[in-house]
Amino acid sequence: MKLFLKGDRCFTDKCAFERRSYPPGQHGQGRGKVSEYALQLREKQKVKRLYGLVETQFRNLFEKAERTKGVTGENMMSLLERRLDNVVYRLGFASSRREARMMVTHGHFTVNGRKVNIPSYTVRVNDTVEVVEGKREKARIVENIKAAERRGVPEWLSLDKDNFKGTVLRAPVRDDVTMPIEEHLIVELYSK
Secondary structure: OOOOOOHHHHHOOOOHHHHOOOOOOOOOOOOOOOOHHHHHHHHHHHHHHHHOOOHHHHHHHHHHHHHOOOOHHHHHHHHHHOEHHHHHHHHOOOOOHHHHHHHHHOOOEEEOOEEOOOOOOEOOOOOEEEEOHHHOOOHHHHHHHHHOOOOOOOOOEEEEOOOOEEEEOOOOOHHHOOOOOOHHHHHHHHOO
16 A cells, blocks of 8 residues: 655655555565565554554554543544644645654754654644744745745645644544545454
8 A cells, every 4th residue: 555655746647556556575566465464464464554653653553542532542542643744744844744744853843833753653633733943944944935835734724834833723533534444443452
């Protein structure tokens, strides 16, 4: 499945998945029957890679979603979407989640006027994510904002391009996640 991990390259013909949609090696094209466990594990690995998390982070996030009232899978997706590195990517300040994570770690963003350099920081409703004053002229950020127009900004966020600022309007719901993720498989895997 195409996960758009390489940023803008995934929108061009140079995307590896477009060129060859099967795994490498002589046995890559011949796939046998897949077990239920393999489907669940594959889904978990896909979401981990998509959001750039390691197993411990993902497990802790799942347990937090399980403790929260409501449907566990939807809570998990909401928590993943509200991570600061993901919000920076969704607002269009970065071309990929990996680049967004690096920018947050390097201290390019503030949340409600306070510098935050933790990619796993969970933003809340009415939080304002803003590019630090000295980093606004960076060519990479300006480039990314222009390129993000084709990707669009989700409904739960608002972007002020002129002031390099984004606001969280509401908590994301399941319909706001555009990737085809079957979170019920992850919940089944961890519930064993």
